Every structure is written in C-alpha cells, then in structure tokens.
Amino acid sequence: MLVNSRAVRIEWGDCDPAGIVFYPxxxxxxxxxxxxMFSAATGLTKYQMFEAYKFAGYPMVDTRARFLxxxxxxxxxxxxxxxxxxxxxSFNITHHLKKEGALAVEAFETRVWVGRDSADAARIKSQPIxxxxxxxxxxx
Amino acid sequence: MLVNSRAVRIEWGDCDPAGIVFYPxxxxxxxxxxxxMFSAATGLTKYQMFEAYKFAGYPMVDTRARFLxxxxxxxxxxxxxxxxxxxxxSFNITHHLKKEGALAVEAFETRVWVGRDSADAARIKSQPIxxxxxxxxxxx
Amino acid sequence: MLVNSRAVRIEWGDCDPAGIVFYPxxxxxxxxxxxxMFSAATGLTKYQMFEAYKFAGYPMVDTRARFLxxxxxxxxxxxxxxxxxxxxxSFNITHHLKKEGALAVEAFETRVWVGRDSADAARIKSQPIxxxxxxxxxxx
Amino acid sequence: MLVNSRAVRIEWGDCDPAGIVFYPxxxxxxxxxxxxMFSAATGLTKYQMFEAYKFAGYPMVDTRARFLxxxxxxxxxxxxxxxxxxxxxSFNITHHLKKEGALAVEAFETRVWVGRDSADAARIKSQPIxxxxxxxxxxx
Numbered sequence: 001m002l003v004n005s006r007a008v009r010i011e012w013g014d015c016d017p018a019g020i021v022f023y024p025x026x027x028x029x030x031x032x033x034x035x036x037m038f039s040a041a042t043g044l045t046k047y048q049m050f051e052a053y054k055f056a057g058y059p060m061v062d063t064r065a066r067f068l069x070x071x072x073x074x075x076x077x078x079x080x081x082x083x084x085x086x087x088x089x090s091f092n093i094t095h096h097l098k099k100e101g102a103l104a105v106e107a108f109e110t111r112v113w114v115g116r117d118s119a120d121a122a123r124i125k126s127q128p129i130x131x132x133x134x135x136x137x138x139x140x
Numbered sequence: 141m142l143v144n145s146r147a148v149r150i151e152w153g154d155c156d157p158a159g160i161v162f163y164p165x166x167x168x169x170x171x172x173x174x175x176x177m178f179s180a181a182t183g184l185t186k187y188q189m190f191e192a193y194k195f196a197g198y199p200m201v202d203t204r205a206r207f208l209x210x211x212x213x214x215x216x217x218x219x220x221x222x223x224x225x226x227x228x229x230s231f232n233i234t235h236h237l238k239k240e241g242a243l244a245v246e247a248f249e250t251r252v253w254v255g256r257d258s259a260d261a262a263r264i265k266s267q268p269i270x271x272x273x274x275x276x277x278x279x280x
Numbered sequence: 281m282l283v284n285s286r287a288v289r290i291e292w293g294d295c296d297p298a299g300i301v302f303y304p305x306x307x308x309x310x311x312x313x314x315x316x317m318f319s320a321a322t323g324l325t326k327y328q329m330f331e332a333y334k335f336a337g338y339p340m341v342d343t344r345a346r347f348l349x350x351x352x353x354x355x356x357x358x359x360x361x362x363x364x365x366x367x368x369x370s371f372n373i374t375h376h377l378k379k380e381g382a383l384a385v386e387a388f389e390t391r392v393w394v395g396r397d398s399a400d401a402a403r404i405k406s407q408p409i410x411x412x413x414x415x416x417x418x419x420x
Numbered sequence: 421m422l423v424n425s426r427a428v429r430i431e432w433g434d435c436d437p438a439g440i441v442f443y444p445x446x447x448x449x450x451x452x453x454x455x456x457m458f459s460a461a462t463g464l465t466k467y468q469m470f471e472a473y474k475f476a477g478y479p480m481v482d483t484r485a486r487f488l489x490x491x492x493x494x495x496x497x498x499x500x501x502x503x504x505x506x507x508x509x510s511f512n513i514t515h516h517l518k519k520e521g522a523l524a525v526e527a528f529e530t531r532v533w534v535g536r537d538s539a540d541a542a543r544i545k546s547q548p549i550x551x552x553x554x555x556x557x558x559x560x
Contacts, residue, residue, distance in 0.1 A: 009465075011448075011452045011455065012156060012157065012451065012452075012455060012466055012477075013162050013164065013448050013452065015156060015157045016152055016153060016155060016156070016157070017152065017155045017157065017158075017159040017212075017213060018157075018336060018337050018339065018404065020339070022152075022153050023307065023311070023339075023340045024153065024304045024305070024308045024311065025304070027303065027304035027307055028304045028431075028433050031302075031303070031304065031431070031433050032431045032432075045429075045493070045494030045495075046432055046493055046494050047492060047493055047494030047495075048494060056298060057297075057298050057432075059298065059300070059303075059347070059350070060303045060347055061346070061347055062344070062345070062346045062347070063303070063344065063345055064342070064343065064344035064345075065342070065343055065344075066341070066342045067339070067340055067341055067342070070339070072157075072467060073157060073465070073466055074465030074466050074467030074468060075465075124298070149325075151308075151311070151312045151315065152311065152312075152315060152326055152337075153308050153311050153312065157477075158476065158479065158544070160479070162451075163451070163479075163480045163483070164444045164445070164447035164448045164451065165444070167443065167444035168291075168293050168444045171442075171443070171444065172291045172292075172293065175292060185289075185353070185354030185355075186292055186353055186354050187352060187353050187354030188354060196438065197292075197437075197438050199438065199440070199443075199487070199490070200443045200487055201486070202484070202485070202486045202487070203443070203484065203485055204482070204483065204484035204485075205482070205484075206481070206482045207479070207480055207481055207482070210479070212327060213325070213326055213327055214325030214326050214327030214328060215327075264438070292436055292437065292442075293436060293442050293444065295436060295437045296432055296433060296435060296436070296437070297435045297436070297437065297438075297439040297492075297493060298437075302432075302433050304433065352437075353437060
C-alpha cells in the first residue's frame, strides 16, 4: 500500500502553555494526513472525490494515539500514513509522526467509507470503497 | 436590544505557549456567543433555527477585535453580546468579554442572514432577518 | 471515585461539512472534562493547581476514542468523567459522552502527572499524584 | 518590505456545516502566516527567534478581517503577508488571502513585540523590534 509522507511545521497555535503540541491538534493533523494519502493516490482533493465517487466522507469509528516524544512550535515533523487494512467499507489507517527520525506519535484509525442514503439524502450510510481507489492505493 | 451574558471558563487548550488565550480561540467563543444570543431570544438552538426559519446561517462579512487584557487558563470571564444594528439582511454584533469586571476583549461583527437559494439549493443567498427574531431580540 | 458530569452544548464551530462533530473537537472537550473532574474534586482551577501542587500538568500518554452516535450542532450532551486507575504518577481516565441517555462517544486516557525538573526548570518530569488530590477524588 | 507568499490547502476540518471555512480558522492561518513572514526574513523558526532575540512573541493588539469570497475544503489558496508599518515595538501586518487570483479574505493586524520583564520573568513587556529583523524584512 502507498505510504504517503507529509511534512508539517508545528505552529505556535498548535501548542499549549507547556510549550508542546496540545494533543487534539495531532488529530487534526492526522485527519488532514488521511485525506492527503487519498489525494496522493487519486490525484483528487476531497471535494473532487465527493463529486467523482458520490461519497460523503470517511467518518471516524475508532482512533487511538500514543504520544512518545513531545513536539514544540518550530519543529519540522513528518507524518507517514498508510492504509493497513481494507474491508468492504471500513478501513484502517496508521500514522507515524516522526521528529528527527524518531517516532514521536503513533496513531491508528478505523474509518468507514460513506455515501448519501438514496432514500434520504440527509442521511449517510456505509458503501463499498471504490475498487479504483483501492487499486490506486496499491500501485507499486 | 437583548444583551445576552454568557459565562466562559478559559481552558488550557485555549492557551498558547505564552500561557494566554491564542486569539483565534476568542473568535470561536464569539461565534458561539452570537448563537447563544439568538438562542436566548428565540428559545431555539441554531439547528432548530435552521428548521424554523428555512435559513442557512449568518456568515461573517467583517469582524474586528481589540485585545486589552490577556486571559489565561482557569480564568472565568463573561461575554456580553448584543445586536447593535439590523438592516434588511445584515446586522452588527458587539461582544464585550470581561474579566473581573474589566473589559478584556472588545469585538465587532457584521454578518448576513442567509438562506438556501430557491433556484440552486447548493448556493446560499442573503434573505431578510425574520421579523419574529428581531421582535424577540427587542423584548424589554 | 468521583464521576464528574459536565453538560456541553455542541457548537456550529465544532462541526464539519457533514454537519457532525469534527472528531478532534471531542478530544478538546475531553481534555476540558478531565480538568473539570480535578477542579470538582479539589475546588481549584488548573492554574490554581499549578500554584498549589508545584505541578506542570498531566500530558497525554495514550488515548483512544470510539464514536458510536454522531452529534450535531445544537445537541446538548453530557460528559461523565472518572479516574479508573491511579498508579504512582500515571493514571487512567474514562469519558462517557451521552446524547439523550445513549452512549455516543467513549474515550480512554492514560496521562502522567508531571512537575518541573528541579535541576532544569525548562524540563518536566513525572512526579507522584498528590495524596490529597487522590483523597479528594475518592470522597464518597 | 518583504511580501511573503504562502500556499495553503483548505482542509475538511477547517470547514463548518455550510461547507466553507469557519472564520476563526482564518485567524489561525494568519497567525502562522505572520510567523512564516518572520521566518522567511530571518531564516529562523519562532522557537529559534525566542533564543536569538530574547523575545517572548508578538501578541495581537487589534485585528480585523473582511471576508469577500468563501473558501471550501480542497481549495488551494495563497496568503500574501507583509509588514505595512513598524513603530518602536508595535507593527502592522496585512494579509491578502487569494483564491484563483481573487482576493477572498483581507486581514489587518496590530501586534506588539514583547520580551520577558527583567524584574519578573513571568511577565512580558514591550521591547523594540530588533533592528536586524527590520533590516532583513527590508531587503530588496
């Protein structure tokens, strides 16, 4: 599977009074990193994916993160993101956030691919991840 | 016009490495305070207002804030919010954030009341603020 | 152990284009809920705890959340927070976020109680959770 | 003065239920853009500037933004940032956020350069912007 790597500068506004990243901000970075992985595979922004796949997003079902090394404003880190498992409509993602080569934060996600319910457009329901997207993620 | 008062505890996660509120968080507080003012007047949540008034929100057109006294985590502040002017569809809001009685942040907003465009539901367009809402804000 | 209950109104700004809470915002709510639990037990704000206990916070080591029922703006939810285990300096917290009585989000945290390193004030190091704080959390 | 240009991809998590940027997020982007301007001029991260200049940041005194064109997730925008005036310790910044060449958001900031108070390290006080920094911003 594609391992997408993304460079992130930790900003002043990401950090708390201890001078290190306020941990909910890492989840914002990981949400953007998951989207960046799909964009790298498909060549589409998330908005363009909405139009191309008639889908409505990939809401989070379960996520966990372990915080090993604190990061502070001005740090340049790298987030490596990959899909570790894909079922019919749910899938697992792992993020490795590295600082100077060391694993600083490790995160796991289970998400589900959803579309608009054809019977009620205000509702979402799980639908199969498009085979085309999985193929693009699997390209060597 | 109704002056709605709202108590807010400044949280650790609102603050930056200087130990004081990261100023974009004040704008989050003010957006919630504007909604709280409408909810106090109408008795409806913003979601219920969507259903009651066929509206789509009150996006920001222009906002300004002056920061007079820094606030830090653990501070209990009060936000006083009022509509200072209403035109057909646009309106002005002022927020006074007070700490121990002193004005700590003063903010001004110009917003516009919008609804879904009847010709294209994906688009929004300005529409008159409902007379009922203005009347509720003006109750003595 | 004390189970602290906290009422939260979901705000427009907590939600994403799907109209439901953007999940990193739940972690912001849970961080504030952990602090609210300590404040309920000790009668102190986090800032006052810094002064009373010579401590420097309780950074996150490991957290997990499961998202069962989506919440949208205008929803009134309750977060029930309790310390499920305390070791020398690390401790576990569980949050149950409920919507209309149903469990909507369940979260687990492992944090560590830290203070300033006496040899280098710019560094933090783990230190024992004060016995007084544990006693206050255990009051019937 | 240096006009620093910065490319930003609007993320899903920046947007609200209307599908457009929740305006407090723009202020987060602008805070990072001001820092990026200083980093472009000095070659230093904000953390390195803390060490090089014995300073403690540039807190916001007054800011205003006008929102002209809505941006949505997936949009690639450019933020052009420049210092329009510098006094002894306060300075003005203007940001032009452009989408497909059109001005989408225009923002103004007045900030003050601060350092630690030599009599009380827990307090900050205004101090002159280093001549070296102003010279670097003025390089042709």
